[in-house]
Amino acid sequence: MPQLDRLLSAMVSNRAESLRLAENELASLVKDGASVPVTKQALGAAQLLGLLREIAPPDALRRLDAGSPAEFQYTSGDGVFTARATNEGGKWTAAITGGAARPTPSIANARVVQNSNAERNGSNAVTGESVAVSARPLEDPTARAAMDNLLRQLVEQGGSDLHLRCTEPPILRRHGEMVRLDEPPLDDATLVRMLQVIMPERNRREYAETNDTDFAYEIEGLARFRANAFRERKGAGAVLRVIPAKVVTAEELGITPEVQALCQLTKGLVLVTGPTGSGKSTTLCALIDLINRTRTDHVITIEDPIEFVHTNKKCVITQRQVGVHTSSFKHALRAALREDPDIVLVGELRDLETASIAIETAETGHLVFGTLHTTTAPSTIDRLVDQFPADRQEQIRVMLSESLKGVISQVLCKKVGGGRVAAREILLSTLAISNLIREAKTFQITSVMQTSRRSGMITLNDSLIELVDGGLVEPKEAYMKATDKAGFTHALRSRGHDTAFIDGDSAPPPPSAKPDNGVSTKTPSPRTGYGAKR
Secondary structure, three states, rough: OOHHHHHHHHHHOOOEEEEEEEOOOOOEEEEEEEEOOOOOOOOOOHHHHHHHHHHOHHHHHHHHHHHOOOEEEEEEEOOEEEEEEEEEEEEEEEEEEEOOOOOOOOOOHHHHHHHHHHHHHOOOOOOOOOOOOOOOOOOOHHHHHHHHHHHHHHHHHOOOEEEEEEOOEEEEEEOOOOOOOOOOOOHHHHHHHHHOOOOOOOHHHHHHOOOOEEEEEEEEOOOOEEEEEEEEOOOEEEEEEEEEOOOOHHHOOOOOOOHHHHHHHHOEEEEEEEEOOOOOHHHHHHHHHHHHHHOOOOOEEEOOOOOOOOOOOEEEEEEEEEEOOOOHHHHHHHHOOOOOOEEEEEEOOOOOOHHHHHHHHHHOOOOOEEEEEEHHHHHHHHHHOOOOOOHHHHHHHHHHHEEEEEEEEEEEEEEEOOOOOEEEEEEEOOHHHHHHHHHOOHHHHHHHHOOOOHHHEHHHHHHHHHHHHHHOHHHHHHHHHOOOOEEEHHHHHHOOOOOOOOOOOOOOOOOOOOOOOOOOOOOOOOHHHHOOOO
C-alpha cells in the first residue's frame, strides 16, 4: 500500500479540502482555510518525491524526475484524487484534492461490476481466457472491499495463506491444510480486478508486462500480506500470506538463549534456512526485534517485499524493498556499506554476487543476517560454497570458517490438537566446526553437532524427537519432516513409539524403551516452540 494512502484516508475521514505537502514542512490537511499538521516531522525533498512517485503514472514520473511540475490523478480505496506538484525556486510543494468514501460490497457484487466492465471493453470474462491487464486501471471500491473481506476471513480463521484461482472458490491454508471457503468460484475478470486494486503502480506495470509480480498489501489494524500474483493455464491466480501486525518476540517463539546470544555479536554471518513456508521470516523478525530492544545500533533490512514492519525502539531501523527503494539485493547491499550500518539483514542470498558481498560484509566488522532455502545446516554451507567457481571455493571456505557464526534450519510440523510447531536444527560456530568448514569436511558436521548439545547445538532429528516425546507432534508427521529417516526410525523404535506407519514395518516397539544417543525424553525444550498457530 502506498504510504500516501494513510494521509489520503485521514483527509477523507476529516472532510478536508486538500492535503498539502511542502519541502521542509509538516504535511497538513487544509480544512475551512486552516492547516492541521498530520506528520510529526518535516518532509525532505526525497521523502516528498518518494510519496508522489509511489502513486504517479509513468508520464508524471518522468516530469517529476526531470524537476518539472506534474499533475495527475490517483485512485485508492478512498476515491479519485488529483495531485498537483510544483517546483519553485528549487522547493517542491504538492496539493492533493478529491476523494470519496468507499462502499463495502461482497464478491458477488464485485463480479457484477467486473463483468459489466468486461462487456464495455469488449473482452471475454469466460473462465480460462486471458483478460487484458491495464497498467493503470480505474479504481474499483467493490473489488477492493471483496478482497479485504477475504483477507479478514483469512486472519479471523487462523489461516496462513489465501489461494485465489479461476473456477475455484477462495481457498485458505489453515494448519497446513487447504480449506475452501463457502464463496462462489472466481472468474478471470473478477480476480484480475481484485488483484489490480491492491497492487502498487509499479507492480501493475510489471504484472501487465511479465504476468507475475510480488508485492505487499496492508489492512490497517489487521495485518500485512505478502502477495504473489501470476497467470496460469486457467487465468489469473494469486497467493497472499499473512504477516501478523504484531511482531512475535524471540521469547514467544521459544528461541534458545544460545541463538539469542548471536544477536549480541558485533560481526559475523547468521543464516536462517528452511523450505518455503517454514517460518524463516518470523524467526528473523524475532531476532531483529530482540536487537531493536537491547542494542543501540543502525539496522538495515533489504527485503522483497518488506514483510514485518519494525518501529524504532533503541535502534534506528532502515527498511528497503527491492524494486521500490533499490534495484536488487546486491546493489542495496553494496550501498548499505556506505550508510553506516551495524547490522544488515538480507532477505535472500539468491545469487553469487549477493552471497559474496554478504560474506565480505560479515568479515569487515558487520553482523549480517540472511536466508537460504536449504533444509539442514551442513547443506547450507555446501550450497553457499557451491555457488562460487571452483577456483574461488577454497577461499570462500576460509572466509566462511571465520565469519559464519550460526545456522538455524527449521521446518514446521502439524501440531497435535491443531496449529503448527517449529523443529529447529541449530549449528553454532566452534573451533571444531570452523576447522571442518575450512577443510571441506562438512559431512562430519552432524557428528560434531550430536556431541555438542551442551553448547546449544541440536540436529533436526533430535529436535523432532523432542517434539514427539513431548506429545506435540505425531510420530508419522515428524518422520515425514526428518532428513535422516533411517536414523529417525531407529530413534522412534528405541524410545517405544509406534512405527507401524512406515512402509514394510510391522515390528512392534520394544517393551522397554531407553533414551538413544543421550537424547532426553523430557518435555521439549523451548528451542522447538513456535508462537503462530498456522
